[in-house]
Amino acid sequence: MARIIAIDYGTKRTGVAVTDELQLIASGLTTVPTKDIFKFLATYLAEEKVEAMVIGEPKRMNNEASDVEEHIVRFRESVEKKHPELKIIRQDERFTSKMAFQTMIDSGIGKKKRQNKALVDQISATIILQDYLYNK
Template sequence: MARLLAIDYGLKRTGIAITDELQIIASGLTTVDTKDLLTFLKAYVSKENVELFVIGEPKQMNNKVSESEPAILAFMEKLSKSIPEIPIARVDERFTSKMAFQTMIDSGLKKQQRRNKALVDEISATIILQSYMASQS
C-alpha cells in the first residue's frame, strides 16, 4: 500500500498530513508556504509512495463554497498537471480549524503554543485526512 497525503490549502500557508504506508494512522507532517507547495509535493512524492491527495473543501454553513475555493481549484489544476499519476479526493473541511484548536487545548498546549497558526494548519490537515479515512471504512 501507499500513503495518503492531505492538504489543508491556505492562501499563505498550507498544512500537510500523511498516513503510514498501511494507511492506519494519520499524522501531521509539516506546514509549507503555499507559494512553495507544488515544489514540496513534487519532492515528497519522488521519495515516498503516495497513492492519493486528499484536499479539504471549505464550505460555509449554508453549504455554499467558501471564498478560497477558486484558489484551491486553480491549485488542483496545477497539481493534476504536475503529478497526474496521483488522483485527488475532496473532503468537507468545515470546523477543522476549530477542531484543531480544541485538540491543541485538549493536549495541554500553552496559550503561546496555540497561537502558532502553522500548527493549527498541520492539525487541520490531519483532521481532514482522518475524516477521509473514516469515510472509506
C-alpha cells in the same frame, strides 16, 4: 500500499498530513508556505510512494463554497497536471480549524503555542485526512 497525503490549502500557509503505508493512521507532517507547496510536493512525492491526495473542501454552513475555493480549484488543476498519477479526493473541512484549536487545548499545549497558525494548519490537515480515512 502507498501513503495518502492531505492538504489544508490556504492562501498563505498549507498544512500537510500523511498516512502510514497501511493507510490506517493520519499524522501531521508539516506546514509549508503556499508559495512553496509545489516544490515541497515534488520533493516529497519523489521520496515517498503516494497514491492519493485529499484536499480540504471549505464550505459555508449553507453549503456554498468559501472564498478560498477558487484558489483551491487552481491548485487542484495544477496538481492534476504535474502529478497525473495521483487520485485527487475532496473532503469537507468545515470546523477543522476549530477542532484543531480544541485538540491543542485538550493536549495541554500552552497558550503561546496555540497562537502558532502553522501548527493549527498542520493539525487541520490531519483532521481532514482522519475524517477521510474514517469515512472511506
